[in-house]
Amino acid sequence: MAGSPGSNEVTFQLSNCRRSVPRTRALAHAVLGEWGVAQDVLDVAELLLSELVTNALRAHAPSNQQVGVRIARSTADGLLRLEVSDEAPGRPEVRTPSDDETGGRGLLLVEALAHRWGVEEREGGTGKTVWAELKAPDIIAEPAEREVAAAMVRPDQLVKVWGEWRAVVSARSEQRDGDDPAVLLSLDEGPALRVQATEPLTVRQREEDAGNV
Structure with missing residues (x-):
């Protein structure tokens, strides 16, 4: 996803x-x-x-x-x-x-x-x-830091994993026969993270991106 x-x-x-x-x-x-x-x-x-x-x-x-x-x-x-x-x-x-x-x-x-x-x-x-x-008049804009389903994470964000913020390099969906949809996140440091698409993750914008909003 x-x-x-x-x-x-x-x-x-x-x-x-x-x-x-x-x-x-x-x-x-x-x-x-x-x-x-x-x-x-x-x-x-x-x-x-x-x-x-x-x-x-x-x-x-x-x-x-x-x-x-x-x-x-x-x-x-x-x-x-x-x-x-x-x-x-x-x-x-x-x-x-x-x-x-x-x-x-x-x-x-x-x-x-x-x-x-x-x-x-x-x-x-x-x-x-x-x-x-x-x-859908109640659709809201995103806060700076929030919890989202893993399926919503994108490469221009930071994600909190293992107690630290990591930059997301790429995010792609994975579908294996018999399994629920999953997301594979490649990070700037450490191993890739594979989680179920609906699992909650905490994300925020990079500082350089936030200044352009």
């Missing part, structure tokens, strides 16, 4: 299996909780992501291909954006299933709960990205 500068977005890859849906909910809960998203918006976001990931997993994509997820925030606009990408052909369409059908209602939920949503072609013309936006 990776976060962009300013920690205004988080991206991660999911294996093409059913276990990816509850993992998505857990990671989204950690990220949105850190961003100060109100509980009612957080609940809706988790539901929408679950539906979008479920649809992507059901799409006719190669079984060895992963599903991409992006969660982004705009504190200026008070918006939360959820994106799920897959490599399957075609575009999803909202439909009304019959009473005896057990599925097919995912996009109906998205249309009903999202502020707006849509579908875009992926770069290169392979597959698509389905996105949904939610109004």
